[in-house]
Each structure stands twice: as structure tokens, then as C-alpha cells.
Amino acid sequence: MSQVTEGSLPEATNKIDTNDETPQYSARGSICNTHNVYRTKPDENGETSWTKELPDTLTEPAEDAESAQYALIVRNEKCYDGRKSLSIHSVVIQSEPLKQFLGKALERYPGVTTTLERLEFKTPFKPLVHRWENILKLRDEEQDPTTKEHVDLFYRIFEEGLRDILARKADMIRNGVITHSLVWTIFEPDDIIVASSGGRNRALLFSEDEFSCRSQAWMLTCRYIDYDGEQFGFRDEEFKVPSFVGTTPITSLPIFPLKFHPDKVAIRESLLARGKSWEAHKGYHYKQYEGSAIGFFNHRLLKYHVKSRIIIDTEAFNVFHASKSVRVKDEDELSAELTDDQRVVTSPMVHGYSLKDKEWLQFYLDCTRDIEWNSRAFDCLVLPRDQENLKDLILAFAKAQSKQADSFDDVVQGKGRGIIMQLSGPPGVGKTLTAESVAEVMQVPLYAMSAGDLGSSADSVEDRLKDILRMIPKWGAVLLLDEADVFMETRSFANLERNELVSIFLRMLEYYEGILFLTTNRAENIDPAFESRVHVSLAYSPLNFDSRRHIWAQFLDRTANTAQLTDAQIDCLAEVDLNGRQIKNLLKTAGLLAWSQEQEMGFKHIETVLGLRESKSLQAN
8 A cells, every 4th residue: 555644645556456567557537536746846947847756855844733822923034135144934923812903903904804813924014014103003002911912022023024124115205205116115005096197187096016027017906986877886997117227206106196296185176176077977968078088999099189069978888889888896886976085086087979070989077068059059040031930840840859749659669759850952051050950959969970971881871870879869869861862762673772771761760769850952852751751841942142141141240350341242242152051161261361361351352262263253332
């Protein structure tokens, strides 16, 4: 039989005795026992292997019934720094009074459970370094004689073992500097940390550090509070402190504890104010935005400059931009209302959609502001006199839909709940402006898109439409599909691909639940099937003289740095057969011409631009 050693299981033989010289073995894994092997010493390359032979240098275990009697077990190792021969490798705390004392001194320190039977601390003793001042304070306050005796023993051991690092840490902090090897000493778990994001301050809570031997850098893990569309929770973020030589100011580190900031009180107050505003922006909000924003493309972080109205909506962000959805830790239960300390460490960003850029992005909260609504938007919409009453009709339909005043739903649930308006007519007569004006007066988002935004293949159109028709009703927005002719033209046997696009579009409209404006240039080519889907169909006439004159007067009145034009000059401009879009573009060009000449824009600048366009000049009476 195999030799049995103390502390090991008996080793079973797997040989079967036979008279044959060749050993016979049982089937693999068939013997119900263990087979012990032992690690060899490292060779010259540091490599080890396994052997059946017991190590020849076995010694008695260092910790046994005798060592279990002592309050502390101190493990020492040879030291090579030239000042002492031994240094403490680790300490095992066995004293119950001392464990209770440390439970108070190290309360809520991550990774430390002082009720364990074997409470062990290893070099560099981070919990003790971070909480040393608290340990000293509680030691002075301790009244129980037994606990005081054990605490004093603990103090004598660590006061000597930590004296050097504590003195160096204190000296560094006094001078406002730190060395790279001591970076960990100034970052205590749950400290408020200051970092920069897009040129603005932000705060996080410090969690843990790890030194990367490969990059010779400290990797610091912090956490901050974010909102996932349903609840508040923590998210982790990692920061890197690259290697540096000598000392550097603490405040020059990429991140550093707020307590070292020279203006820490003011910084905290500003972070708290932003945190309160951030908390108030959970859910859905419609805002104006100008500034940098963060997006992703092909797994790369991209910075955008956005000047647009935006929709803040984290829930929709997660649904329609799932690859970069916001996820918070479930185990961190935060109440629906945050505390001031929690507000300080909230994210500086909100998640949502840029209507102009048509991108899901992360926006800096301090770049958002309330929208300045144009209450006279409908007054700027110029229609021929015989069509002026159309404005009231359109607005009435839109308001009724927004209040769900129409109770005549389709028999099939979910069908026929939207209001679809078809606006047809030549370019520049006010079709697009009509939809814009409705959204402005109702103070709701306008989601404008053209046929080109949906793609050309049937699959891409259907997928894109599905997303859009789900988003828009959620926001109470007005949807404008400009130049929708390609989706509404009469179907024919000659073009099966277009037929499929029209069929998809018709099917999607059946279940749309919001306000939709469709603009077309050729009403006579619309497929008859749309007649039953469209609630209001309006044909815009070409602009006449009075309409053009009104538009010219409006644009001139709203254009800055413009000289007063006479009635005769405006009449001359109105005589030219231009649509509203052309008038707007012409004035923009004339304004640039006047700016280049450092003059107010006047009739001569308009005449010059119009002359280039028409190859003739105007003569005012």
C-alpha cells in the first residue's frame, strides 16, 4: 500500500496484480479514491511541475492550536531595504475584542469583514493606512481594559510597521504633492473624486485601485449615479494615472479627491446645483441645445457639435440605441429622490435625440435651455386669402388629436387613431412651414424627414418607419414626411419595387397614433388607396402677388441689420415670381453680400443678387 502522511488522504493503488510483467491498470476514473501529487521547486527558469514524491523540506505547520491562543499572528519576511532585516508580510487578527474595535474603526470599508474568524491584513495594509487617524481617535476613547490592552498591542505593531509610509504620506499632503508609488494612499474608498468631462467638473465616488505592471500606471475605478429610464443607480468608470517621475501636485492628477481642491466648497455647491437639475431631468423633456455632444459610430466615441432642439429620454435611448444603452447596477438600491450627497456624484450628461442631426447622443446638461416658443408662428404662414381659413382647420385637427378628442377609432384595436394630413402643391408655398407652425403653436417636437432618410429598399424603409412611428406618439410630436411622393404614387404593374414601398407605407399608416403631415408636389399622382387613410387633404395654390409681398415684408422685418425699404421697392420685389423658400435664400445671400461690404442690407444688395438670378435688374418706381 502507499504511504499515508499526516494531513493527507490515503492513496489508492490502481495496479492489478498479475503474473504478467506488464502492469495492468483499472479503467480510467473507476477507483473511488484520491491520488496525491506535489509541486516541485522552481527550476532556473522559474518553472515548476508535479511529482508523486513528498517534498523533502516539509516543516511543521506554523499555525496550530498553540498559535490560535494569541490575539495576533504576525507573519514576517526578510527585508531588503537596508534599514531593517525583517518586515511584516501580513497579520491575522484572532482577538474578538480587537475585531469589535476594528469593526468600528473600519466601518463600511469595502472588502473588510471584521467578524470573520480569521481577519487578515496584508501589506501594504491599505485599510489601516486610510483609516489610521480614526484608529488613533477610537484608541484614545476606548474604556474597556481588555480591549484597550489588545488595541495597544495592535498599535505597537503597526505604528512601527506603518511609521514610514504614514510619515511620507503626511509630508506629501502637507506640501500638496504626491509620488506615483504613493498615489494609492490619498484615494480612500467612498471619497468624492473630482474629474474633468468636456472641460467641466464632475464628481464620482472612489471604489478601488489596481497597479498595472504592464503600463506602470494606476487604474482607479470610480462610480457615479446615472438614470436608466426607470431608476437611479451606480455605474463604474475607470481612470488611469500614468507613471511620472518624482513628485507632482495632487491637483494636477487626472482625478483627485475633492478634499484637496483649493476651492472645494464652491466646487461642491456647483456640483450639487447641477445634480438637482439633472435629477429633475429624468423622464421626457424637450429642450434647446447648443454645445458638444457624445455619440458612437463603429464602436468609436465621436464628439459632435449640436445646435438643435433635442428630446431628453433615456428610456427611448435604451430602446432605439440598444447597443449603447444605459445600465445601472441592480444591487445599488437608490430611492426615487436622491440625497444631496448623491446629487453631487450624478452624471453631467443626459441621453436623448437630436432632431436636427437625427442622432441618439449624450448631451451635457449645462448646454440645455428652455425653448423660446414662437407664439406667432401661424401668423408667419402666408396663404392666399381664399385659403386663410385652412390654418384654423389644420390647427383644430392637430389640437383635437393631441387631446385625443376623436373617439371614432377603428374597430380593430390600434388602428385609425392618428390624424394624417396631406399637403400638396408646388415648392415653396408653405407646406413644410405649415407643419412647423403647428408644432410650434402646440409646443411639441417636430420630427421632419424626407423620403431619402428612410432608404430605398423595402426592408430598410419598413424598419426605419417602425422605429419612427413608435417614437413619435411617445413624445406627442408632429411628424413631417417631406416630399412623400415616392411612397404615395399610384401603383402600376411596371414597377413592382415601388409598389412594395407604397404597400408598406400604407400598412404602417394604419397603426400610426400621432399627427402626420405628408407633403407632395404632385397630388394628381397619388395612389387612390391613400384617400381612405388621409383625414385632411389640402391643395396649396401658387403664391400670388399679395402673398409674395406679405412674405417679403415679413422676412425683411425679421432680418437684422437691414435698411428700411420703401413700399414701392417691396412691390417691385413681389412682382418677381418667387416662392417662399427662394425669397428666404435670396435674402440670406444678400445679407452675406452686405456683411462683406460692411453695410446694412438694402435694396441694392437684394437687386444685385436677384439680378444674378434673373439676369436682369429691378427698377423701382
